[in-house]
Amino acid sequence: FTIISNRENEYRAKVGTIICDSLRKIGIDARLSMIDFNTLVVRIADTYDYEACLLGLTGGIEPVGGMNVYLSSGRTHQWYPNQPKPATPAEARIDELMNKYLKEPVYEKQREYFNEVQRIMAEEQFMIYTVVPYSYVAVRNKFGNLKPTVLDHRLVLWNCEELFVRLTP
Numbered sequence: 001f002t003i004i005s006n007r008e009n010e011y012r013a014k015v016g017t018i019i020c021d022s023l024r025k026i027g028i029d030a031r032l033s034m035i036d037f038n039t040l041v042v043r044i045a046d047t048y049d050y051e052a053c054l055l056g057l058t059g060g061i062e063p064v065g066g067m068n069v070y071l072s073s074g075r076t077h078q079w080y081p082n083q084p085k086p087a088t089p090a091e092a093r094i095d096e097l098m099n100k101y102l103k104e105p106v107y108e109k110q111r112e113y114f115n116e117v118q119r120i121m122a123e124e125q126f127m128i129y130t131v132v133p134y135s136y137v138a139v140r141n142k143f144g145n146l147k148p149t150v151l152d153h154r155l156v157l158w159n160c161e162e163l164f165v166r167l168t169p
Contacts, residue, residue: 001029002032002052003019003031003032003051003054004043004054005032005033005034005040005053005054005055006034007037012056015131016032017032020032044076044078045081063101063114067102069127070095070098071095072086072095078127090120100113101114101117139156141166142168144165145164146163
């Protein structure tokens with residue numbers, strides 16, 4: 001089978017090569033086809049003329065960035081696309097959980113909802129998740145109350161009004 005990905009992304013070309021090489025080692029003939037992004041979007045969202053696609057869809061670990069993927073009515077919902085209502089009980093449950101997530105102000109409850117979404121996704125295997133890169137942040141220890149967020153490695157100063165500098169004698 002052929003795995004398509006966008007040629008403008010060097011990282012995906014490398015990951016796709018690793019996937020195809022790994023599949024070949026276990027006897028599966030997978031080929032990587034790097035195509036331009038606009039063609040890829042037409043294939044995955046309009047014509048469905050593809051066998052497999054390597055693409056980043058959910059935008060990181062914050063679930064709100066992936067609502068178009070998780071919700072059965074989403075434009076980039078890739079399994080059972082363009083459905084008028086959820087095609088499976090699992091999709092209906094994900095819709096329910098993600099809508100609860102959006103309305104819930106308490107982080108612990110949000111986390112419960114999304115943990116269940118992740119459990120369903122793992123059991124159903126609608127998509128195969130490959131990698132999430134590590135991010136490292138280095139800061140001198142003279143700064144206090146620094147709380148880097150996992151949402152984006154560049155958001156080290158999101159709580160800048162709470163930061164302080166330790167004075168040394």
